[in-house]
Amino acid sequence: MRTYDIRCKIGLRIKELRMDQGLSQEAFANLIGMSRSYFGEVETGRRNVAAINLEKIVKGLGITLEEFFHSDLFID
Amino acid sequence: MRTYDIRCKIGLRIKELRMDQGLSQEAFANLIGMSRSYFGEVETGRRNVAAINLEKIVKGLGITLEEFFHSDLFID
Structure with a gap:
């Protein structure tokens, strides 16, 4: 996963x-x-999403930011 | 905490x-x-920090994004 950009992981x-x-x-x-x-x-x-819109998306998914980032995708 | 903006919480x-x-x-x-x-x-x-810079800061803090968001600050 190391080669993936944070934008792609998100x-x-x-x-x-x-x-x-x-x-x-x-x-x-x-x-x-x-x-x-x-x-x-x-x-x-394709977007370097910022905090306010990331929070909006994550709330829409019905989870917390902590739960959002609880994924092997974010482990290098 | 409900009234705090995500920018302030971060x-x-x-x-x-x-x-x-x-x-x-x-x-x-x-x-x-x-x-x-x-x-x-x-x-x-005062900044709506985006994914790439947030990742850079969190890596500098020596933790994962999941650990970063593991805080009561982010619980409404």
Whole structure:
């Protein structure tokens, strides 16, 4: 995993958790009041997402930031 | 804690961990190769820090992102 950028790791983790909820990118983005294109860029690792939007996404996933980062994805 | 912005919570958590290391803002910023003024703004909750810089700070603190967010500060 060492070669993955933090943007990609965050995106992969979001995707995993969003799919667990059975929601499309669009449905999830609507749920949290975020534009679908912005959310799609975060999920595909093309955005260096900042704290406020990361918190919004993580709350929408129904977990804490600690739980969000509890994943082998974030272990180098 | 509900009224605190995520920027403030992250800043307070950074400050707590930096002081545990016995380092000044300047010494810590130098250690991780970040400008002192930028780091100071993050630590005082005035910056909406993004993933790449947050990862750099957390690595400098010698912990994982999961450990960073393991704090009552982040529980609403």
